[in-house]
Amino acid sequence: MDLKERFLQHCLKFSENRNLIENLWLKIEKKHSEKGRFYHNLDHLENMFLELEAVKDQILNYTAITFSVFYHDIIYDATSRSNEEKSAEFAVSRLEELNIDQAIIKEVFEQILATKTHQISNHHDTNYLLDADxxxxxxxxxxxxxxxxxxxxxxxxxxxxxxxxxxxxxxxxxxxxxxxxxxxxxxxxxxxxxxxxxxxxxxxxxxxxxxxxxxxxxxx
Incomplete structure (x- = not known):
């Protein structure tokens, strides 16, 4: 499954607005194709999903971790120390457009913030995200x-x-x-x-x- 189709399938669980979903995907694609992204690009997301698919049955909320993968590097500036915070906030604003449950949005927000330090987490799924990253x-x-x-x-x-x-x-x-x-x-x-x-x-x-x-x- 390619990245766009994966994103589409998870978004359709919460919204049938395909124009909105298409625009959200285009933003992800554009941000990860920016000049200077030699590693933190769409290939990185693809590789993370390859790792996570192998242990999918052990992940408690695959929808949340999927959105965390898509948005954890959405803001990437090698000169900045606040990429994760900005990425987490960006994710919240976009996921709210899809009317996703606040519990899921909160989980995504916290998982993205966890990628700043990559410390072992008390949250089960977060460790899978960090390991994949x-x-x-x-x-x-x-x-x-x-x-x-x-x-x-x-x-x-x-x-x-x-x-x-x-x-x-x-x-x-x-x-x-x-x-x-x-x-x-x-x-x-x-x-x-x-x-x-x-x-x-x-x-x-x-x-x-x-x-x-x-x-x-x-x-x-």
């Missing part, structure tokens, strides 16, 4: 290297002197995230689990050289 860290080395190149392009305005320390700080959240990933997205078949744990170990090896040991919370 960072699942690139568990991919094969070649895919991971491609990801790092795309991210570097998105932050090309920073010289290496400033960029590298920032990426080291970001990588530190990997230690908390790894435990969460193993109990959600990796709860698939044994072959996939073993493959991804191997890939994770490669990333872990690299991170050990990026971050000073006393700066890392080594929860496993």
């Amino acid at each position: 960072l699942s690139i860290l568990g991919k094969d080395p070649e895919t991971y290297r491609d990801y790092t190149k795309k991210i570097r392009k998105e932050y090309s305005f920073y010289p290496d002197l400033l960029y590298k320390p920032g990426r080291k700080k970001f990588s530190s959240i990997f230690w908390n995230w790894k435990a969460s990933l193993k109990r959600t997205i990796l709860n698939q078949n044994t072959k996939n689990r073993q493959k991804k744990i191997f890939n994770l170990s490669l990333i872990t090896y690299k991170v050990r050289f990026w971050i000073k040991p006393n700066c890392v919370n080594k929860k496993t």
